Amino acid sequence: MKRYSSLIYVLILSFILTSCFDKRKPNYQYFPDMYEPVSYETYGEYDIFPNAQQALEPVKESISRGWLPYDYEDNAEGYDLAKADLTNPLPYTEENYNKGREMYDIYCATCHGGNGNGKGYLVEREKILGVPSYDDIGRAITEGSVYHVMYHGINTMGSYASQMSNEELWQVTHYVMTLKDLLEDKEQKEFVEDVENPVVR
Numbered sequence: 001m002k003r004y005s006s007l008i009y010v011l012i013l014s015f016i017l018t019s020c021f022d023k024r025k026p027n028y029q030y031f032p033d034m035y036e037p038v039s040y041e042t043y044g045e046y047d048i049f050p051n052a053q054q055a056l057e058p059v060k061e062s063i064s065r066g067w068l069p070y071d072y073e074d075n076a077e078g079y080d081l082a083k084a085d086l087t088n089p090l091p092y093t094e095e096n097y098n099k100g101r102e103m104y105d106i107y108c109a110t111c112h113g114g115n116g117n118g119k120g121y122l123v124e125r126e127k128i129l130g131v132p133s134y135d136d137i138g139r140a141i142t143e144g145s146v147y148h149v150m151y152h153g154i155n156t157m158g159s160y161a162s163q164m165s166n167e168e169l170w171q172v173t174h175y176v177m178t179l180k181d182l183l184e185d186k187e188q189k190e191f192v193e194d195v196e197n198p199v200v201r
């Protein structure tokens with residue numbers, strides 16, 4: 001009997017230690033700092049913050065990094081203002097022109113045609129109607145209006161603001177205005193020699 005007594009003690013002890021254990025409650029925490037961080041929990045509630053909310057809201061009227069608000073609204077008035085006042089902040093360098101052409105061929109040529117006459121692939125296959133030529137006198141597009149319609153879209157043409165950076169939108173604008181000149185039998189403007197682009201986010 002003596003041989004087994006220590007074993008029995010161990011069994012009784014382990015029964016006492018585990019019998020009251022409630023599986024639905026968190027277990028005993030050894031080194032609680034490992035589980036409960038000293039810093040604030042993301043999205044936790046702490047009285048020290050406004051509304052007891054750890055994730056602070058951005059300061060009113062702050063804007064995201066790398067993004068600038070565009071002041072011209074998506075309506076006829078905004079269009080007219082952009083058309084009259086807005087000019088291309090990028091110099092007419094060969095690089096800007098080439099980047100603009102690349103983007104144009106990807107995003108615009110399917111409807112507007114490689115030379116901007118409004119007879120792209122989708123128009124020829126009658127998938128979309130009413131695509132104007134860039135030398136359409138009634139529209140008399142300007143740098144500002146080209147940027148504006150790419151930014152907001154116009155009627156059946158969608159917006160490109162989420163697909164291209166602001167710099168790219170302005171590069172495409174240079175290219176579109178060049179196509180307009182060529183359609184009007186004008187000479188292409190001379191390139192400006194290697195100037196750095198200003199930051200246009």
Ligand code: HEC
Nearest residue numbers: 107108111130131132139141145146149154155156157160
């Ligand atoms: C899905 C076909 C389609 C694509 C792609 C497209 N457009 Fe258009 N675009 C149109 C149509 C249709 C109109 C005429 C909209 C209207 O005024 O009713 C138009 C109009 C325009 C105008 C004239 C707007 C004015 O001031 O009257 C410009 C400039 C223009 N697009 C530039 C672009 C550029 C730049 C791209 C590429 C970033 C592009 N479009 C991509 C269909 C397209």
